[in-house]
Amino acid sequence: MTTSDAPPVAAPFLPSLEPIRLIDEEGRRTADSARGGFDLPGPDTLLALLRAMVVGRRFDAQAGALAKQGRLAVYPSSRGQEACQVGGVLALAEQDWLFPTYRDCVSLVTRGVDPVEVLTLLRGDWHCGYDPKTHRCAPQCTPLATNASHAVGLTYAARRKGSDTAALVLMGDGATSEGDAHEAYNFAAVWNAPVVFLVQNNQWAISVPLHRQTAAPTLAHKAVGYGMRGYHVDGNDAAAVHAVVSRALAAARAGGGPALIEARTYRMEPHTNSDAPQRYRDDAEVEHWRRRDPLARLEALLRSEDRIDDARMAEFGARADRLAESVRERLARPPRRAADELFAHVYAEPTPQLRRQREAVRAARARADHVGNGGR
C-alpha cells in the first residue's frame, strides 16, 4: 500500500526488432550480433529437438490425412510451426504446465501425451481426450487467449504453496488482440506469476494478416506495457526458441516475473482442412517460407557439424513412421462412446433432471435397438 516516485525503467523489457537467431536460414551458426546474448544449446539438446520435430511433422501429416478421409472432424495443422512447439515444450521441466490451443497438437505429442488422446477433440469423440493432470497439459483451448489467465492462476497458486511450477502458454498472433490476453498479461505481471507466454506469430489469423491485427513494432513489444520482459525470436529456429523459452522459464521460476515471447513463424497449411487460403494469400508467400523450413535448418547444422548422419535420420524417420502407423490403426474404427457419458461429468453427481434425461436417452436407445435401424 505504498506508492513510489522512482521513475519506471522500461529498457530491460524491450525486445529486439530483429528476431533472436542462433541458426541462420542456411543452417549455419549465427554471429554474436544475431544471438541476443543466447548460446546455441548443446548437441544432445539439438538432436532431441530435431527428433521431436521429425516425429511431430509425421504425426501432423498423418492427422491431416485422417481429416481428409473423414476420420477427424477437422484438423488445424502445426506444419511450419514445429520449432515453436517443440522448442517451447522441450524447455519445460517435469513439474511445469503446458496450456496449448487447438493448433498445438504437436506440442502435446512432444510433451508425451498419447497421440490418439491428443486427437480425441478433433475426432469428435470427446472434448479433451487426456487427463490434464497426468502430463500437466491443460485441455486444448479454442476460445482464443482464454486459457492464458488459467496459467496465471495455476502458477500463482503453486508459487504461493512453495512449488517451483511454471507454465508455458501457447497463443497465436490473432489471440494477442483478445481482451483476455491483455488481462492475463497484466495479472501475470502484477502477481509475478511464473508464466511464459509464447506467441506463435504465424502471420495469419485464418484469413486476416498480421498488419490488420496490430500496429505494434513487434508483438513482443506489448510486454513492456505490462512491466514484463519481451523477446522477439526466430520461430523457425528451434534452437533459438528453446534457448529463449528456457531462460524465460528459469527467470520466472526464480521470481523474475513472466515473459512474453514472440516467435516469428508461418502457418504452412490452410487454417484447417476446410479453409480456402487461395482466397487471401499468394503461393509465393508460402514458397518464401518453405525455404525457411525449421526441420531442414536444424538438420543442415547438425550434418555440417557431423552430429548426425543418414542412419540417425533414418532412425528418427522410422520412429515417426511407427507413431503414425499406430495412430492410423487405432483410429481405423469410429469411436463408440456410450450416450450415458453425456450426463456423467456435468456435475459431480448428476442432478435429478439429468438422471431423468439419461433415462429418456437410454429408453430411446433401447427402442431403436429393438426396432432396428429403421425404427425411430
Added chain:
Amino acid sequence: MARVTLAQALNQALRDSLAADPEVVVYGEDVGPLGGVFRVTDGLFAEFGEDRCFDSPLAESGIAGTAVGMAMYGRRPVVEMQFDAFAYPAFQQVVSHVAKMRNRTRGNVELPLVIRIPYGGGIGAVEHHGDSSEAYYAHTPGLRVVTPATVADGYSMLREAVESPDPVVFLEPKRRYWSSEDVELPVRTAPMDRAVVRREGGDLTVIAYGPTVDTALLAAEAAAEEGYDAEVVDLRSLSPFDDETVTASVRRTGRALVVHEAPGFAGYGGEVAARVTEQCFHYLEAPVLRVCGLDIPYPPPHLEEHHLPGVDRILDAIDRLQWESAWVPDTRPVQAPQARAGVGA
C-alpha cells in the same frame, strides 16, 4: 441469539470457510483492506493475510480465469464480482471454462470455485448497478446457481457453496444486505439445492427467490386479509431446480405465480411456469402467472419502483388466478375404464 444482517452472515461464512479449509482463497476488486464495496469481506484481509484474501486488478475476466487456474491446482477460490453488470466481462470464462471444465475433461479436472455476485435492484443506484442476471447463468449447464433470501441461508448456503465440488454462481440480493434476523451463527439450513416453503397456505403458491421472497411474504400477509391463503416457496437454488418441492406445493394449491425482478420476457419465470404446467397440469385451476420486472433496461433509481414487482402487483396477479371459474369435480360414473398415464410421472 444476535441480530445479524445478511452482509454480516456472508462475511462470517467466508471467515469460517477460510478457517475451515486452508485451500480457500478470497479475492476480487477491493475485497482486501477495504472489505469490499458492500463490506462482505470486511476484516478478512487483516485476519487471514494477503495470501488468503487479496485485491486483484480491475478485470473480471481475469478474476474468473485465474480462479479456474487456481482451482486446477487444488485451491478453492471464492471470487467477488463487484456488481451484477460488471460481471459480464467474465461471462466467457464462466460459460466456456468454469461451467465446462469437468465435462470437457471427463471428470478429471473439477473446479470447486464460487463466484459471488451482488445482484438485483432496489438500492437507488445508477445504471449498471441493478441488473438481475440470473437467467444467463441458470441457462448454462455445469453451473450451480443459488441465491439466499434469509440471513441464515446466506450463511449456510455460502458455506455449502464453498464446500461444493461444483462451481457455484452465488447471487446475493444486494438490497437485502442490510436486512437482519435473530440468528445464531454458525447455522446450517436446508441443503442449498432444495427449495423451502417459507409460508404455508392452501389456496395458491407464490414462487419467489432472492430479493423477491420478502416481497412475496408481505403480499401473502396482505392476501390473507383479502381471503386468500397463499403458500410461499423460496426456490434458493435456480439450477438445479427443485421440482419436487414446487410440484408438491402447486398440486396441493392448484394455482401458482412466480415472482422475480428480472424482465419477464425469456426470463427465469418462463422456465418455472413451463415446469409447473408440465408437472401439475391436471391440478391447475388457472394458468401459471408471472410477476416480473418490466421488459426494459434497468431504470434510473427515481423510476425503479415501477419496475420492481411489489406487493400490489402480486395481489393483482392473485386476483387474476381465475377464482370465478373454479373447477368442479365431475362425479358422474365413468363409462369405460381408461387408464390415465401417471400424471407427472
